[in-house]
Amino acid sequence: MAKVVERPQEKTALRVANKPVSRIDGVENVTGATKFGADFSLPGMLWGAILRSPHAHARIRNIEYAKALEAPGVVTVATAADFAEDVVEPTSRPHNVFAGDFALFLGEPVAAIAAVTKEDAEAALELIEVDYEPLPHVLDPEDAMKPDAPAIRHGDGGDIDRTEMSFHSSVASSAEDLDESGNVSSQVQFSRGDIEEGLAEADVVKEGRFTAAMVHQTYLEPHAALAHYTPSGDMKMWVTSQGQFYVRDTVARLLKLPAHKVIVQGTAIGGGFGGKMTLLAPIPAILSKKARRPVKVVWSRSEELVAANPAPYSVIDVKIGAKRDGTLTALQGRVIMDTGAYPGSPMSTATMLLGSCYVFPNMELEGFEVLTNKVSVGAYRAPGAPNSAHAVENVMNWVAQALGMDPVEFRLRNAIKEGDRWPNGQPLPDVGGVEVLEAIKNHQVWNTPLEQGSNGKPRGRGMAIGCWSGGAGGSAATIKLEADGSFSVLVGTINLTGSTTSIAQVAAEELRVPLEYVSVHQGDTNEAPYGPVAGGSQVTYTVSLSAAAAAHEVLRQMKGIAAQRLGADVDDIEFDDGKMWAQGDPERYVTYRRISDEAVGSTNGPIIGTGHGKPARGNPGFAGTIADVEVDTETGLVTILNLVGVQDAGFAINPLSVEGQIQGGTIQGVGYALLEEIVYDEDGSVRNPGLLDYRLPTAADVPNVDTVIVEKHNPYGWKGTRIVGEPSIVPPGAAITSAISDALGIPLHNMPLTPERIVMALRDARSNGRSNGEPTS
């Protein structure tokens, strides 16, 4: 693991931060002791099951469930009628729990049943009689944009709720919803300079139209939630979600309960990647409120693949111009993003990100979010960014090729730097784009020419970079000094990526004790201080600041007591290894244990400190990929020979965990590039609602990822930390598709490049005699 480090020297040697630490919950995970969403149960608990629309688009004339209520084991049934009208927002999927007057996609929840056993609940679904009037549906966003297309939605009105997308990106998509007419739910534009002039100035112009499939986050743990409405009117919940406070607020609002009466314990989460928020939780909550008993609901994998909130299908046009010397002159781009039946896609981010890595003096970008009668989309790790990078980075490689330039040199010449502006006009802080490109340039794989194999299968190389803005929410953390001199940290954020381990490292570092002396507890929404959703890669970024602040507060209190005991001035107190002493006299010390004893008996009481943190601003993370592939032209099968993942982490609090994030994100990028796609039938049903046909990368499909952590100091993060989770998924799709293009000598435009698509593209190219750099159909 190579490293490029650019950061100020530390005054004292780091104790545990910046050192690889295996997850403190690791032993629990490997013994099966970790409790995930579906692992919680209560005495007297009922099971819920969900009735879903069999139509892609239908008016619901009536729902009759008297017969279901009489079925064995059934206790209650819930429908849209159980939610007050003023809390339902028809344009917001999380606030529209059940279909009301209209079902807008096949699989949309229509009703739910709570029964004594899961089998009872599922069996009784058939007894709910729904009177549907099927309506015309549209599945393709370009069809939906046509003037004569049937309306996807029906006079909804109301503001569009974009809360969920805002978790992931702190960058205001300054663009407004320009046009909400027809099936276009949102439209944005960004422009700079004069696009016509920019294109006219260019010596080389390349363009293409790119599609990226709808893919599912495919966290291996399906949605699960347990709710218990107690006799005192508390709604106690155990939910697998990336944001327990977000679940709490949503349930409180929908059920009209005070926030403090909805007590949500986020369970261990079996992956989320942006897709696990609050889709399910209101259903067991309303069932439990009606049944007055605990209710658990666990989705099946097919419910996940049909009716969760996958990443959007998009069609992106990109045209790039450059001068002979490699200076970029123009970028023109157009994004059509299929948002499914509800608005809330990452369309504006995707549009803006087209112009996020390089300086384009002239640009014209527009984006359209389009409604269709498919499942509504959500966030998936750097939402929209892989789609953008796929388009821009492939065209960048074509331009470099046409100019006869090395693609890394071409990028370095134009790479965006501190002070340059993103398409929304925001000037950038010191980002690590250049450093990531340098790390690629210096990588041994990049400097070793790719040899063609002896088996006759063509090989190719591709590279790409990408970036992600990330979130920068506010958080708080509380630290207590315990009786023996150890510490406990309380946070309200979900341990999605191993952040608990990183937070323990931060606290141990600041408090100067071994890691074993710090435990981190994720309290429920009543116990714990507020923490933002684990999205936008922000948890470690923000909680490292609040945990450090809490540690400083605890140390301040401890120093007061130590100073008294030592008869020294507070400002002269030094500390390390669980003891405090007066400057210059380390032999006379008091232990943290003694300080704790003393504090409990003092008028100031036990030592406890709360710290607040919020990074002053988001600071984008850059990542890059090098991919070498071999393609079987008979079968279309792609073998990845080398995969290099480079990422700027600012300051890697836990390099083991950062590496794991880079590897995981890169392999998810392989899924985007080669394998994953939710396929719809004409009737609006998902053709591959299982993990046999929705193909995730397996261990046999992928090589190891050669990771490089770049550390370019971020002034807004703890010791220079920056966002980590998301950027690694951005460039692999572009790099791998580009490598396949390189191997075959034909331009390729669609993700995933399944064997079938590759064979068809080769056939097309043969019959059209097209050469590289020109678009194929």
Next chain:
Amino acid sequence: MDYPLQLTVNGVAVKRIVEPQIRLLDFLREDLGLTGSKEGCGTGDCGACTVLIDDEPHHSCLTLAVEAEGAAVTTVEGLVTDDKLNEVQSAFVSAGATQCGICTPGFVVMATAYLRDNPNPTDDELRMGVAGNLCRCTGYDTIMTALHSVIDGKVELIEVAPEPQELVPEPEGEL
């Protein structure tokens, strides 16, 4: 129709009346409270529910409880001996091969069985051997590192709940 079921689970004899259609996975999780085995798909495609039945790996989501009549079932909860994680479990912890952890129980059960039968696989064979177990978080990198360390005999067994160590001794005399 109820069925009297007798089997051994993690070394303990179990006797229960079950319905014949109940899956082994549900029997373990719901009836016995052994929630270590996970359901990622319910269709045999992810491996998260893998358990050993008479030492052979099976998808407990595709196995009826009654099929395990008379058998010895080992779940992830049964892999710890003498308060020590087994080699695969220890290697997973050390290599950072468990991220979210939902795939981990099935993965360690599968890998334990695979490496017992194939102590010296090549990297390609090993990858094929565990290709039935999906992991969405790690990209398999650290899992391969962990399994190779088992193959190379380089694993130090990790103790479960070790005795904590004292931080600093109290200084002599009153301060």
